[in-house]
Amino acid sequence: MKFCRIDDLPPYVFATVDQLKRELRREGRDVIDLGFGNPDIPSPAVAVEKLREAALNPRNHRYSVSRGIEQLRRAVAERYERSFGVVLDPETQVASTIGAKEGLAHLMWVLVEGGDTVVVPTPAYPIHRVAPRLAGATVVSPAAEGGVDAIAEAVRTARPKVVLVSYPHNPTTAVATAAGMQRLVDLAREHDFLLVHDFAYADVAFDGHRPPSLLAADGAGECAIELYSLTKSFSMAGWRVGFVLGRADVVGALAKLKSYLDYGTFQPIQIASTVTLREAHDYPSEVCEIYRSRRDALISGLARAGWPVEPPRGTMFVWAPLPERFRALGSLELALRLAREAGVAVSPGIGFGEGGDGHVRFALVENEQRIGQATRAIRKLLAH
Ligand SMILES: Cc1ncc(COP(=O)(O)O)c(C=O)c1O
Structure with missing residues (x-):
């Protein structure tokens, strides 16, 4: 078949x-x-303990909400302000997803269709190239080692609707500076595309490097979306907790799509993740x-x-x-x-x-x- x-x-x-x-x-x-x-x-002990406690309460066995419970959205917004200096409205600028991977895949559904182009530097984490294709778009891939210069060149010729980047980068391990992020945002505003930043390794950096959030760049509110995840930061891979953050209309569009597709992560997991974000700072x-x-x-x-x-x-x-x-x-x-x-x-x-x-x-x-x-x-x- x-x-x-x-x-x-x-x-x-x-x-x-x-x-x-x-x-x-x-x-x-x-x-x-x-x-x-x-x-x-x-995973942190507090996450496991809260999961057990919340799972014992039958009220948490029902459908949850696909956008994520309010306290979880608030907790990630608090972490973003504390760690990355980015202020987000948990009502309009935060949606929880079933890991960053699911968030990214469905995000492409609301952003692109046949005839659209997405720029994704190569090599890349496989879903970065596959998600736009599943949504019908064409993928143009400048060399990742060319950095922002290669992306700028690709943007001029390909006129993309979306540019997808990720730093610290899997697999090349390249990291970004705040100035590099600002250049990307300036480019997005000049050429009118949406920037999507997979920030899965937001907290995994060494030797004094502190990965900048794309959302901290000036003007990012107009043109940027970021994916954050508990998978690597809190070693919670199997829990499937991620977030799509940033431009409110885009977050709203994804939340609308997801309201048809799922009822959110199991509520005890959302409750345990909320407590983890608030308590497991170290x-x-x-x-x-x-x-x-x-x-x-x-x-x-x-x-x-x-x-x-x-x-x-x-x-x-x-x-x-x-x-x-x-x-x-x-x-x-x-x-x-x-x-x-x-x-x-x-x-x-x-x-x-x-x-x-x-x-x-x-x-x-x-x-x-x-x-x-x-x-x-x-x-x-x-x-x-
Ligand atoms: C760049 C990147 N994004 C996303 C993911 C997956 O994140 P999640 O577990 O939140 O779906 C990974 C995992 O390896 C990754 O390397």
Whole structure:
């Protein structure tokens, strides 16, 4: 049967490495999984306790509201003011979503249709390129390494309705400055497009870098939308709590669409998330510190293996250029060899788009001891 929309999607490259990982494990091999960016750090205790308490109350078993309960919207607005200096009206400028991923996918439905263009730098987190396509739009992809200059060039030729960016960036780990964000907002106002910023790694940054919110730029209120999530900041991946924030008419449009599609996240999760945002202020920096020490372990282990990589200033990933002698192989072949010969699963850069093939991505989702084990095995592979 010919299926609609999904048949035209590119094959999910990560599935190839995943399949090999499963086969190796079935054979009894130990595979250290630094592929999928699935956080392994437990969620805050306060979140779990409040979830249990709220789940015991039958009133919370009913349908919730798709836009998110008022207290949750207030709590995220308070965090935005405290952490990013951005004041938001929780009534009109905040909607809760089932993670940033769902928020982004449905946002595209209300923003674009056939005939529209969306600019998404490549490589990118897969849903960034797929969501506009599912909504019928054409995607134009300047090289992510070209930064704002490459986006500006693409905007002049492609005349997009939407430009989708994300900093700290998955997979390249590039970070943005407040001045860079201001340039993007100025560009959006000059060329009349909507800027969408996926801020999933808002709180995961190192070495003194503090990721700026796009919404803090002058004039962002007119042309910008930001996605925020508890997934990485509070290590709450499975809870599926994200937010769409910013320009009120856009937030309202998404909320209207979602009122037809869902009844919101299970209410005890929304209640627990509210309390977490209000009480677990130190949790994001604790999570960050864990990723930082894993990053350092991986970078120094790779250096010892003869694979020098620039330490990232944000995200929970290390984006490693293929070592010279493996460059001709391409990222998928190298990822398969790393899995087969070193027992280390990574994500091949090609899975993030054409611009990614010169790299593989390590996710910092195993502890330092396992990371040490991984780099020792990689050292042996590279020494041959
Ligand atoms: C850039 C980016 N956006 C969004 C997500 C997913 O966020 P959520 O769990 O809130 O859907 C990820 C997860 O890896 C990501 O890397």
